[in-house]
Amino acid sequence: MLPSLFYVPRSLKTRLKRKHNSFKEAGVLGKHGKMVAALTDEVVIKHAEPEHLPSIIEINRLELPENYPPSFFMDLLERFPNYFLVAVLTKTGEVVGYVMCRIETGFPSEGGFTIVRKGHVVSLAVKKQFHGKGIGKTLMTSVLDEMIRNSIDESFLEVRVNNEKAIRLYKALGYHVVREIPHYYLDGTSGLLMVKKLR
Ligand SMILES: CC(C)(COP(=O)(O)OP(=O)(O)OC[C@H]1O[C@@H](n2cnc3c(N)ncnc32)[C@H](O)[C@@H]1OP(=O)(O)O)[C@@H](O)C(=O)NCCC(=O)NCCS
Numbered sequence: 001m002l003p004s005l006f007y008v009p010r011s012l013k014t015r016l017k018r019k020h021n022s023f024k025e026a027g028v029l030g031k032h033g034k035m036v037a038a039l040t041d042e043v044v045i046k047h048a049e050p051e052h053l054p055s056i057i058e059i060n061r062l063e064l065p066e067n068y069p070p071s072f073f074m075d076l077l078e079r080f081p082n083y084f085l086v087a088v089l090t091k092t093g094e095v096v097g098y099v100m101c102r103i104e105t106g107f108p109s110e111g112g113f114t115i116v117r118k119g120h121v122v123s124l125a126v127k128k129q130f131h132g133k134g135i136g137k138t139l140m141t142s143v144l145d146e147m148i149r150n151s152i153d154e155s156f157l158e159v160r161v162n163n164e165k166a167i168r169l170y171k172a173l174g175y176h177v178v179r180e181i182p183h184y185y186l187d188g189t190s191g192l193l194m195v196k197k198l199r
Contacts, residue, residue: 118155119144
């Protein structure tokens with residue numbers, strides 16, 4: 001039998017489950033992931049859990065041209081669970097958006113030779129029918145709060161030069177454009193490197 005599109009190897013599933021169980025035992029996560037913020041009565045922001053991954057991968061495929069294999073999402077969830085958040089409908093548990101980040105160490109994006117810790121926003125997306133309701137903004141402010149709590153020095157991301165909605169959101173959150181990255185995306189579109197200093 002061919003593996004399904006969202007096939008998750010059993011060993012990885014077990015590892016992720018174990019890790020999340022240890023978080024639950026430590027009281028870090030609730031039954032279905034710790035709630036991070038309540039946007040309205042209808043939408044809450046939570047830490048992502050392994051069972052959210054198929055929905056997250058589907059939203060990524062529907063909303064963004066940059067898609068990744070399931071192992072990429074699983075790896076980020078395993079290594080950076082505090083920086084992988086989902087927006088969930090309280091009534092049904094449906095995942096309607098996500099943000100996932102990676103913590104990296106290196107030189108500051110704006111130049112300089114000190115070594116800093118950087119929160120790389122790898123992917124952000126909200127299901128189309130839920131756009132414009134503040135979900136993307138709340139996912140971002142929640143993950144930025146987490147970075148600030150953990151003394152991360154800066155947050156950075158790449159965005160397509162023509163993605164006006166996202167650029168406007170990032171600017172409203174305090175990111176600014178550091179430089180253009182020519183032909184950054186596979187289809188030849190250039191990217192903008194945007195940075196927000198956190199400390
Ligand atoms: C970008 C994206 C995540 C925004 O999510 P969202 O939930 O629709 O955004 P919000 O409702 O939180 O709006 C946040 C801000 O985005 C901007 N924005 C949202 N909808 C917009 C629209 N239709 N036109 C212009 N700006 C818009 C505004 O600055 C808005 O702030 P404001 O409402 O205070 O003015 C969403 O459009 C999306 O998933 N797009 C496809 C995937 C994508 O492009 N991801 C980013 C890749 S870098």
